[in-house]
Amino acid sequence: MxxxxxxxxxxxxxxxxxxxxxxxxxxxxxxxxxxxxxxxxxxxxxxxxxxxxxxxxxxxxxxxxxxxxxxxxxxxxxxxxxxxxxxxxxxxxxxxxxxMPRTAAFLALTGVISHTPDGLARVDRQKLRALVTDPGTVVNEGLWDALLADVGLPGTGRLPAVIVGLLLLAPQTVLALTRGDLRVAGLSAPPTAQPGPWRVFREATEGWISITVPIGDPADPQPNPRDMFDWAADLTPDLSGTLAIRSQRHDLGGGKRRTVFEMWLALAAEEDRWQYDFGSGWYLRVEPGLTGGFGYDGSWHGAFRQFALDPARLPGPGDPVEVTFGRELDAGAPDIAFGPPYDTRLVIRDLGLFLRLREDHPVVEVGLFLHGLSAVLTNRWFRTFGVTDTVFRDGIRLDLDLDLAYVEGRGVVLGLSSGLDVTLGIDAEFGKNAPVGFKLHSIRIHVPVRATEDSFDVRAEVRFHISTHLGPVSLVADGLGGWVGYWSEDDTRKYVGLLPPTGAGLEISAGPFTGGGYLDFTGGPNERFGGVIHVKVGTFEVTAFGLHELTGEPGAANRPTSVIVVLGVRFSPGIPLGFGFEISGFGGLVGINRRADTDALREQLTSGAAGNVLFAEDPIRNAPRLLDDLDHLFPRNAGTHVFGPTIQISWLNIAGHKVFRFDVGLFFEFPGPRRIVLLGSARAQLPPLAGGPHLIDIRFDIVGFVDFPKRILEVDATLINSSVMEIFHLTGDLAFRIAWGDHPYLLLSFGGFHPRFTPLPAQFPELARLALTVKPGKLPGGVFFRAEAYLAITSNTVQFGGQVELGYKAGPLNLIGFLALDALIQFTPFHFEVTISAGVRLRWKSTNLAGVRLEGTLSGPGPFTVSGKACFEILWFDICADVRIQLGSSGQPAAPPVSSVVQALRPQLTEPANLTALDGDDNEAIQARRPAAAGDHPLVSPLGGLSWAQKRTPLGLTLDRFDGVPLAAPQRVVVESPRAAGPVQDWFAPGSYANLTEAERLNRPAFSRLDAGIRIGLGAPGASTAIRRDVTVVEIRLPNPPSTGALAIAFAAVTLRAALERTAPSQVRTTAPAFGVREERFAVRDRGGAVLAEDLSVSEAHQRARRAGGVAAAKRDLVDLGAI
Structure with a gap:
């Protein structure tokens, strides 16, 4: 070549x-x-x-x-x-x-290349000529003056920051260094008018060779300089690192010489605490500032020193400089969280690395800290394995705090504190109808662990919640137990011990009268005390319970007191409401320095805690569980208060037995109200026959929230300990979500969703199917039966299905047969898909030995398609056959491909139903709309806007099909408007518009929220011409009013403030959220990693990646493997 x-x-x-x-x-x-x-x-x-x-x-x-x-x-x-x-x-x-980036960077430093404020580049030909003819003048004098002028400092005519450039342009300096006779003139540092260590450092290093590098302002939206141009233009001496070097040659005689060498590095120049943010809450922090150096004058020496500007904190030799790498998130969110906060999860509250440096010993400490690690397996997780709702009602929890460090002179230092906590719901009663009886309610197992580099302690604690009755007297005790292990207390090693009770109660039943109480005297650093009082006379019943605790951290001064009290009154007959309904109880909840924990309410929903707080059955014997639930659902929180009423409505009273009963509480969280919490428990019980169990016993516990800042209503419900005729056991969940914010949606589900549907952006727990199972022992030996179903409704789909299983177990060998149905109907564009599957499997434990599986799918319209699949299974191998039949296509011409999707969508622009009004609330006026007449245009407030949205096809998505018909070529529709204020999204099935492989259908969500239209802003409202009005003020002086001392007592300050808050405008309307959450966006990259397109939806990113031969990945998930 x-x-x-x-x-x-x-x-x-x-x-x-x-x-x-x-x-x-x-x-x-x-x-x-x-x-x-x-x-x-x-x-x-x-x-x-x-x-x-x-x-x-x-x-x-x-x-x-x-x-x-x-x-x-x-x-x-x-x-x-x-x-x-x-x-x-x-x-x-x-x-x-x-x-040639290095050449360009050097020319930018010397001023040959410059940039105008509008981003245009220019070449200074005079400086270029001077650089060629006299490089020393340009480098040494010109640039340093220009940089200092940018920050308003006088120039010095010297450039220590680009000493490397001198070495490149004047290679004779390298020869001088080799010969050892280099003489460096004193280079005075840039002056500063601010007193303190930084000026002292600059003055002390005057005459040294110094190199200053800007670090970047963390407050800047883009703190990292992109290239050398930014380094030159954005030099901020207040945030910089300076390296100062000096060297002298001494003649020792006899032809010998010694080099005295010293180097110092100063970071966080003008700050007592410098922090660099990496994004997503991660930071690198230096506090209070650091200088470090080393030298050689016949032997090596070095030191680290604090660099503090505050005269009140003059550092000593033992004061450390701490460099920390960690994470801080808004609203006290944990650093690491896997799993939702109301379900099985792994959480680390505080995680980081640290480095401490001192002038005195220990010079160096380096280590890591891990605080607040919490691994939780909730009741909901155990329920998926068939465990009853009450066994692990509080789940299993592992907590861990760890500090691990290496300290110079001491070695490894360890601080470990951990604990495993699990409560087993036993509810085993002996002698229920006998004069003397005993009941074991629960067993709590706690395993604390603590360790240092010199010791290790571990023990297993077992505490019991028990009750016993002696005739009409019942006694209750909680926390009584013992421990065994290896534990140190007061410098004494112990191996076994007793644990005193933390609560005790007494109840007396004498004919129509029942009464008693329970006292919780846990105490401890938070001074927890609580109690329960229960009195029943005939059909009139009063229950009250509450807790007292201190807020804040133990040891803190002036810790506010938190109190929560619940009062309930039940009576029969109730207050009639008509049609057989009656109010059979009411009450309320008052919580001072308490808040409603929405995550705990969701977590404890399946355990029945919400219903227990509203209507406690047998409140004295169950008092420990009742108080624990109350504390868990409404934890202490200084400055937040919870108030609300409770009510019980019943229907169909048969022989004094309430067949249907609904307990509900509506609680408001203040200040605000910023959140409304709904707790409910609906029960249906048919009275037993001949003293046996209830024929029907169904209980639905409900938790709901109205969150005003998030503009969302959430309702969750679950079946608790429900059965029919003591033969069938009922389980299942229900959820409802409606949002009216920037991304409105409506979702309702009984027992979950279609397997291919993902309910984003709504946050749904893992919903259990509505299931019916036969209790053990009710079928012939080895036979088992299960039936389950679900129904879901969204704004554009209806989903339903179910499955029936029948099997037989003979030891480890089992035979299972099933029949399942899954149906999904989409309204716009209309599409349906129904899948029916059936099969029989012979298994050894959980391993398939052989089986037959049949599956059929009917989908349509356009045209109707029937597909079937039959598989014969042998161990780990499947032998399958497929068949596909198309109905309705014979004799019917295929629909012609759409040449232009834009033209097909043009009628949607004039469709009145696609245009709706948005917002328009006026804080200063009350708007009243006149009744709209037929044919009137939509009424839009001048403070609001318009929303245009259609449901035929997603916008911004590369389309392969439109209305079920393949397109001649891929097309993408984009709607633009000069007044566009953002997109409007809706649910779409990407598979209806894109050609997806089977693998893509399985791995990508069946439904996604994609752009359906745009929001149109109206701009700032116009103002009319000002009209002048003359206002006359008439002053009328009234005599002194009579004394109102009695009124002052009656209307105390707290009462007046409460009345004023009721009449004042709500703060919720004017308070902006602290942060926002949006759907993750994707980018398309080529095989080399270069970005081809970004800020795309997941569906559009995969469409473009397929055509470009690249890959689609989340914008922030790129991992650089270039160094591997």
């Missing part, structure tokens, strides 16, 4: 740089806005031919003509690719930044 000439090499490099600039493949450089991108690309392709013409010129005249043609083509590239007054200079600068 012939060797290329210099002009051909330069042309090829220039062409590659221009292509990179037009494609925007270099993320470190700003994108271009070329006047004529197509023309620029065509001119780039001609450069190689023009360069070849210069190389192949036969004579000087031809060479000059060819060179002129090459120059004209290069100028044409610049004119078409760059806007502005001097495209040639901009092309030259872009070429250097793309292909």
């Amino acid at each position: 012939a060797e290329k000439s210099l002009i051909e090499v330069i042309s090829a490099a220039f062409a590659d740089a221009m292509r990179s600039a037009l494609d925007g493949t270099n993320p470190a450089l700003p994108p271009l806005s070329p006047p004529d991108a197509a023309g620029a690309r065509a001119a780039i392709e001609q450069l190689a031919d023009r360069a070849g013409g210069v190389t192949d010129a036969a004579d000087p005249v031809a060479w000059m003509q060819a060179l002129e043609s090459w120059r004209d083509t290069a100028s044409d590239v610049a004119d078409r690719a760059f806007a502005g007054p001097n495209p040639a200079e901009q092309a030259f600068v872009r070429f250097l930044t793309e292909r």
Whole structure:
């Protein structure tokens, strides 16, 4: 291959740089806005031919003509690719930044290349000429003055920050260093008017060689300089690191010399606490500041020192400088969280690394801290394995705090505190109808662990909640137990011990009268005390219970007291409401310095805690559980208060037995109210026959929230200990969500969703199917039965299905047969899919030995398709056969492909139903709308806006099909408006518009929220012409009013403040949320990792990646493996 000439090499490099600039493949450089991108690309392709013409010129005249043609083509590239007054200079600068970044950075430091405020580059030809003829003057004097002028400081005529540039331009300095006779003149540092250690440091290092590097302002939206231009333009001496070096040569005689060398590094120049944010809450913090150095004067020496500016905190030799890497999130969120906060989860509250440096010993400490690790397996998780709701009602919890460090002079230092906590619900009663009886309610197992580098303690604690009755007297005790292990107390090693009770109660039943109480005297650092009082006379019943605790951390001063009290009154007959309904009870809840924990309410929903707080059955014997539930659902929180009423409504009273009963409480959280909490428990009980169990016993516990800042209503419900005729056991969950914010949606589910549907963006717990099972022992030996179903409704779909299982177990061998149905109906565009499956499996324990599985799917319309699959299973192998039948296509011509989706959607622009009014609330006026007449246009407030949305196809998505018909070529529809204020999203099934493989259908969500329209803003409302009005003030002086001392007592300050708050406008309307959450966006990258497109939905990202041969990944999930 012939060797290329210099002009051909330069042309090829220039062409590659221009292509990179037009494609925007270099993320470190700003994108271009070329006047004529197509023309620029065509001119780039001609450069190689023009360069070849210069190389192949036969004579000087031809060479000059060819060179002129090459120059004209290069100028044409610049004119078409760059806007502005001097495209040639901009092309030259872009070429250097793309292909010769170090040269471009040096020219920027010396001022040859500069940028205007509008981003245009220019070349200073005079400085370029001076750089070639007298580089020392330009480097040493010109640049340092320019940099200091940017921050308003006088120049010095010296440049210690680019001493490396001097070495490059003046290589004789390297020879002088080698010879050992280099003399460095004193270089005075930039002066500062601020007193303190920083000025002392600068003055002490005057005459040293110093290099200052800007660190970047953490408060800046983009603190990291993208390239050397930003480093030069954004130098901020207040946030910088300075390296100071000095060296002297001493003649020791006899031809020997010694070099005295010293180097110091100062960080966080003008700050007592410097912090650099990496994003997502991660930070690197230096506090109070650090100077460190080392030297050699015949032996090595070094030290670290604090660098504090506050005169009140003069550092001593033992005061450390701490460098911490950790994470801080808003609203006290944990650093690491896996799983939702109301379900099985792993949480780390505080995680980080630290480095401590001192001038005195220990000089170095390095380690890590892990505080508040909590691994929780909730009751909901155990329920999926068939465990009853009451066994692990509080789940299993593991807590851990760990501090691990290496300390100079001591070695490894360890601090460990851990604990495993589990409560087993036993509810085993002996002698229930006998004169003397005993009941074991629950067993709590707690395993605390603590360790240091010198000791290790562990023990297992077992505490019991028990009750016993002796005739009419019942006794209750909680917390009584013992421990065994290896434990140190007061420098004494113990191996076994007793645990005293933490609560005790007494109840007496004498005919129509029942009464008693329970006292919780746990005490401890939070001074927890509580109690329960229960009195029943005939059909009139009163129950009250409450807790007292201190808020804040133990040991803190002035800890506010928190109190929560619940009062309930039940009576029969109730207050009639009509149609057989009656109010059979009421009460209320008051919590001072308490809040409603929505996550705990969801977590404890399946355990029945919500219903227990509303209506406690047998409140004295169950008092420990009742108080624990109350404390867990409404934890202490200073400054927050909870109030609300409770009521019981019953229906159909049969022989004094309430068949249907609904207990509900509505609680308001103040100040605000910012949240409304609904707790409910609905029960249906048919009275037993001949003293047996209830024929029907169904209980639905309900938890709901209205969150005003989030603008969302959430309701969750679950079946608790429900049965029919003591034969069938009922389980299942219900959930309802409605949001009216920026992303409105409505979802209702009984028992979950279709297997291919993901209910984003709503936060749904894992819903259990509505299931019916036969209790053990009710069927012949070895036979088991289960039936389950679900129904879900969204704004655009209806989903339902179910499954029936029947099997037989003979030891480890079991035979199972099933029949299942899953149906999904989409309204716009109309589409349905029904899947029926059946099969029989022979298993050894959980391993398939053999089986047969049949599956059929009917989908339509356009046309109707029936697909079937039959599989024969042997161990781990499947032998399958497929069949697919299309109905309705014979004799019917295929629908013609749509040539333009835009034209097909044009009628949607004039469809009145697609246009709705948004917002428009006025805090200063009450709006009253007149009744709308037929044909009236939508009424829009001047403070609001419009929303246009259609449901035929998603916008911004690359479409392969439209209305079920394949397109002749992929198309994408984008709707724009000069007044566009953002997109409007709705649910779509991407598989209805894109050609997906089977693997893609399984791995991608069946439904996604995609753009359906746009929001249209109306701009600022216009103002009318001001009208002048003369106002006359008439002053009337009244005599002194009589004394109102009695009224002052009656209307205390707290009463007046409460009345004022009731009449004042709600704060919720004017309080902005602290942070927002949005759906994750995706980017498309080529095989080399370059970004081809970004800020896309997951569906559009996969569509573009398929056509570009790239990959789709979340914007923040890129992992750089370049160094591996």
